Amino acid sequence: MTVRPLDGVRVVDLSSFVAGPTAGRMLAELGADVVRVDPVGGAVDGGRWPLTENGASLYWTGLNQAKRSVAVDLRSDEDRARVVELIADAGIVLENAAHAPWLAHDVLLAHRPDLIHVHIAGNADGTPAVDYTVNAAAGLPLMTGPAGLGTPVNHVLPAWDLLTGVHAALGIVTALRRREQTGAGAYLELALDDVAHAAVASMGWLAEAQARGSGRELQGNALYGSYGSEFATADGRYIMIVGLTRGQWRALVEVTGTEAVFDALGAQRGLDFDREGDRYAAREAITAILAPWFSERTLARIEADLAGTRVLWAPYRTMDEVAADLAARSDSVVQYIDQPDIGPVLTARSPLRWNGRYTDARPAPRHGQHTAEVLGAGQLPGAR
Structure with missing residues (x-):
């Protein structure tokens, strides 16, 4: 039997980029009805790489699996009002809308007093940031790379986005539990730079830097404080x-x-x-x-x-080697799904195993696929 502990919970997802959609996907994988709301022309990141040969975004479909999609004219007062009604009915909203006035917490609270509202920002002071700028400011690129390099080295994984998504999902589940206990809603703010700074502080890196009076020296692939190194093999691996x-x-x-x-x-x-x-x-x-x-x-x-x-x-393996290995295994966290407009795609299930079993992945929706179903046919002049 498929485990869906969040059956009956609805979340309105008005987020873009990685952190918010990651949170929404996690909640959808656990059974929540996550309704993604986008402009009629598509999300700002709806065409982000990697792409298929016909231009479909594997990035977007990967981050939005198992959700429903509503497309409306977010510049229209009438459509905004219907989205607010949707939020009030759901009781949970997730957004990174840079404090858009119509999504301000006090505005939404007037429609749903026990609303659970999660706002994701770049920097805690409200200024814009993305994972790669947060990572630079958190000091990691100047700790990364071979000894004596002298220039920063970025990593390719948007780690702070992904961790922020996990924190956002945890915040929603925790706030939901609190609402069940007390009847009170919650307004939760979460910034990528806070997540990054909390992470490096929790590992003792900030305290270490203060004690040393300087940053840590570059050391290539060595494991700091213990032993670890890369080695070349006879066959060039x-x-x-x-x-x-x-x-x-x-x-x-x-x-x-x-x-x-x-x-x-x-x-x-x-x-x-x-x-x-x-x-x-x-x-x-x-x-x-x-x-x-x-x-x-x-x-x-x-x-x-x-x-x-x-x-x-x-x-050390290339990504195509990793994909081939995982696809060949019946017990891995990935599986093929039939993604509309793309076809068979190798994608992830939730990494949570319930009683030793993964739950199956579900495809991402087409843009606007559920607009009429969620908001009512013929009611939205801006909808597609």
């Missing part, structure tokens, strides 16, 4: 090896036959390699000692040699 715990480190030493070498190195430098900090201090020497073992073996041989050991490792 790369793997990542991590010796985070004492057991993982000892397994790595044993399988590579380097016990005596590291015993001598530790004695020479006064280091105990069972300690994470000592492994980190000697990381360059450790990598130099281990590198020949990996460079003399193919990836297949390394996989065979490490099988059944406690060594923590993974190959």
